[in-house]
Amino acid sequence: MRKGLSALLWLATLLLAVWAWNLKDPHLLALRPYESALLIGLCLLLALLFQRCQGRLAGILGVTVLLGSAGLSAYGEWTLLRQKAAVHAGELSGARVVGAHLLVGYSDLDELRVLVGRGMVAGVFITRRNLQGKTLEQLQTEIGELQQLRHASGLPPLLIASDQEGGLVSHLSPLLPQRAPxxxxxxxxxxAEQQLLRAEQYGAVQGAELARLGINLNFSPVVDIKPDTPGQLLDFHSRISQRAIASDPGTVSTIALGYSRGLQSQGVLPTLKHFPGLGGVSADTHHFSANLDTPLADLSQRDWRPFREVAGQTRALIMLGHVVLSAIDPDNLVATSPQLIEDLLRSQWQHQGVLITDDLTMAAAYNRGLCTVAVGGLNAGVDLLLVSYDHEKVYPLLDCLSQAYAHGTLDQDQLQRSAQRLAEQQRWLSATHPQP
Incomplete structure (x- = not known):
């Protein structure tokens, strides 16, 4: 009995230590309001049990580990509060420069207003949590107020993004009509002609709904090639086999092109995702690291065809998935790889459109270090960094990017070229007047 209790105490202590080391992990977002207090309380409770139930040496060791975990948790909480305070006080050097590359989700509208009004973000991501208890008109008014705040601050309009693919991923439904994939x-x-027409009509109807709400960027279409096999057991969110259009790259290109044209006719920018193609990736990058091992010849002839064809004929953004393309850069994620971005996309493909990362709080990116991936992405030529799910990570991201900017570790030439691409995108949006 005593040995069993001792084993449980040590197991619980180990789990709390791991939790403290990974404090505020995106997977624990639901616990965020009380996470630190809960963790510190559990550490102190177990420390008391160690004193009572363990021998002197084991008790001292266990209490030391637990108090260290409690201290680490308190430090993590203090760090986030400090970062928030620095942002709200306007103390971060270069925050407006780096903020021009951030597109963020939110839950607290008052906190968002600070970021929006001070130019610390380029755009806002609207999803289900922002719809709760609101009518379409209320959300429309909320978005309009954010844009008015930008105008009053002398800043360019915000990118207002949604993830409304149709079918499985329809994050604005049922506020907007649920549409088939x-x-x-x-x-x-x-x-093929009928496919193109149908897709353009679909995109125009959906684009009008989004534009009426105030949205000018949609994270769709998915142009990953449909895999031959269903998703793996641990594929909780990617589920490409259910979201992809087809297994034939020509069909994918046709549908994606028509759809993108339809969105653009209403002043809404499309987004091609997820380069370099997740059809050959079995792991769910929301939770696990992933490699893409498909031969380059197959990627070039099949997976990359929709990206090249649609991006070459529209103003679609390209979203970079959080995978490692083993054949080109076995060490870096696509979003931080100069070989993939500068050599392939910019030089070989001559693509000068806007590149955006998938959500940086997905495990495949976050576990490599939020700041490491963000700095690496901007230096590699990424234009927009997406922080959508764990929106609170915008504060440590602004803090670390501002420090990188102040210390000269951000590539100024890349930032300048990126600013030009974003300005061109903004000019198109400003000149577009969709019909309601």
Whole structure:
């Protein structure tokens, strides 16, 4: 009995130590309001049990570990509060420069207003948590007020982004109508011309709904090639087999092109995702690291065809997935790889459109270090860094990017070229007047 209790105490102590080391991990976002207090309380409770139930040496060791974990938790909480205070006080050097590359989610509208009004973000991501208890008109008014705040501050309009693919991923539904996935447009075996027309009509209707709400950027279409096999057991969120349009790259290109044109006709920018293609990736990058081992010849002829064809004929952004492309850069994520961005996309493909990362709080990126990936991404030529799910990470991100800017570790030439691409995108948005 005593040995069993001792084993449980040590196991609990180890778990609390790991938790303290990973304080505020995105997977624990639901605990965020009381996470530190709960962790510190549990550490102190177990420390008391160690004193009572363990021998002198084991008790001292256990209490030391637990008090260290409690201290680490308190330090983590203090660090976040300090970062928030520095942002709100306007103390970060270069925050507006680096903030021009951040697109963020939110839950606290008052905190968001500070970031928006001071130019510390380029855009805002709207998702289900922002719809709770609101009518379409209320959300429309909220978005309009954010844009008015930008105008009053003499700043360019915000990018207002959504993730409204249709089907499985429809984060603004039921506030907006739930629409069938783009793959449904292939019913009745239409010709390529019919596919293009159907997709353009679909995109125009959806684009009008988004534009009426105030959204000018949609994270769609998915142009990953549909895999031959269903998703793996631990694929909780990627689920590409259910979201992809088709297994034929020509069909994907046709549907994605028509859809993108339809969105653009309403003043909404499309986003091609997830480069370099997740059709050959089995791991769910929301939770696990992933490698793409598909031969380059196959990628070039199949997976990359929709990206090249649609990006070459529209103003679509390209979203970079959090994978390692082993054949080109086995050490870096695509978003931090100069070989993938500068050599392939910018030089070989001659693509000068805007590149955006997938959410940096996904485990495949976050576990490599939030600041490491963000700095590496900007230096590699990424234009926008997405922080959507764990929106609170915008504070440590602004803090570390501002320090990198002040210390000269951000590539100024890359930032300047990126600013030009973003300015061109902004000019198109400003000149576009969609019909309601």
């Amino acid at each position: 783009l793959a449904s447009l292939l019913a009745d075996s239409p010709t």
